[in-house]
Amino acid sequence: MGDQVLCPVCMDHIVWPDTLYQREVREGAVVWEELDLTRHTNPNRREYERRLAFVRCPNPSQDGTEVHYLPAIHNDYGRPIIIGLVGRGASGKTHLLVTMLSELLRGALSSHGLYFEVADKVQQARLTEEIERLRDGALLQATGNQLRTFAGYLLVRAKDRRPKPLIFFDVAGEDFNDVNLTNSKWAGFLLEADALLFVDDPDLGLPAWRPHAKSPAQRSAAQRHNETFDGAMNRLRTQQRMERLPIAIALTKADTMRYEYPVDHWLRRDDASGPLDPELFRAESRDVFAVLQRYQATPMLNVYRQFERRTMHFVSATGGPSDGTEHFPRGVRPSRVLQPLVALLAMTGFITGPGAEGIGR
Ligand SMILES: Nc1nc2c(ncn2[C@@H]2O[C@H](COP(=O)(O)OP(=O)(O)OP(=O)(O)O)[C@@H](O)[C@H]2O)c(=O)[nH]1
Ligand SMILES: [Mg+2]
Ligand SMILES: [Zn+2]
Structure with missing residues (x-):
């Protein structure tokens, strides 16, 4: 099992996901889109965009919490x-x-x-x-x-x-x-x-x-x-x-x-x-x-x-x-x-x- 990270929404301990998402508002509605940063050749730019991105919590307990996204930096600095x-x-x-x-x-x-x-x-x-x-x-x-x-x-x-x-x-x-x-x-x-x-x-x-x-x-x-x-x-x-x-x-x-x-x-x-x-x-x-x-x-x-x-x-x-x-x-x-x-x-x-x-x- 990989590192376990506390999800501050559902309180599950999760394996940190790799897929990044970006949040956009289109015609008043929030849309989450997968974000692919692998093609960025400039590491500074890639890091900048990653810091603004999100990951989707896998919510392993399936406890009925709505789908939720966490800041991509959540796992960067250890337990909050x-x-x-x-x-x-x-x-x-x-x-x-x-x-x-x-x-x-x-x-x-x-x-x-x-x-x-x-x-x-x-x-x-x-x-x-x-x-x-x-x-x-x-x-x-x-x-x-x-x-x-x-x-x-x-x-x-x-x-x-x-x-x-x-x-x-x-x-x-x-x-x-x-x-x-x-x-x-x-x-x-x-x-x-x-x-x-x-x-x-x-x-x-x-x-x-x-x-x-x-x-x-x-x-x-x-x-x-x-x-x-x-x-x-x-x-x-x-x-x-x-x-x-x-x-x-x-x-x-x-x-x-x-x-x-x-x-x-x-x-x-x-x-x-x-x-x-x-x-x-x-x-x-x-x-x-x-x-x-x-x-x-x-x-x-x-x-x-x-x-x-x-x-x-x-x-x-x-x-x-x-x-x-x-x-x-x-x-x-x-x-x-x-x-x-x-x-x-x-x-x-x-x-x-x-x-x-x-x-x-
Ligand atoms: N005089 C005074 N009134 C305050 C102060 N802070 C809040 N209030 C009043 O108290 C009411 C309730 O404050 P909230 O901060 O919404 O209370 P809460 O504990 O978050 O309430 P819930 O979200 O319902 O649990 C407000 O609508 C204000 O009228 C304060 O520092 N001084
Ligand atoms: Mg309140
Ligand atoms: Zn969660």
């Missing part, structure tokens, strides 16, 4: 780092991820010597569109159910190192729920992830915060359960040594608590520039922990307690609420969105150097 977002519907996963990616692509981690580019050209168009929509203050749509592909596929370059692929998964909150046993295909990334980002927002995640805005039933239900976390944890528990998986917990939409100590303090801090200081990460984690306790956020605290290496963060993807007409009237101003990612990259060993070892401990 896989980061998955976990959180209930409307908790703010997609807005957080898109602002995160936008910050990464504009070079926000260059002070750490990291440069990011989109590795999947199909995703690039969609991602650029979403980043621009959000920048113009437009609301992003809820994520479709049973989405079976990654939300972002980046290549990370760092000096003196091989580039490394980094893949993000962001599915609809409902896809994590344990409604039946046949859904193991959904959120299939969970069992392959190298790190997870759990998110919840103050409205549902903090039952005792602004209690008058919530019905007693809503309050007590939210306090005891987060079905999404439960479903994800049930699946993770089938793994040996689940507790060793690095995780970060982000309290999203923290702008809604911006006048509250100590949230205000953290939201005003500069984002991810500057050297990695484990003590700062510890201090923020302590403050989030205190807020979660104060407002009886039992499900988030339970997740936190089940992992050995973890950090907690206040984040705001948009800087304020939308106005109910699919718009953010004052535009979008993210704050602290890269902190959880920096923590996860340090905990997975991707960011190295002084300080990285101490993150999450």
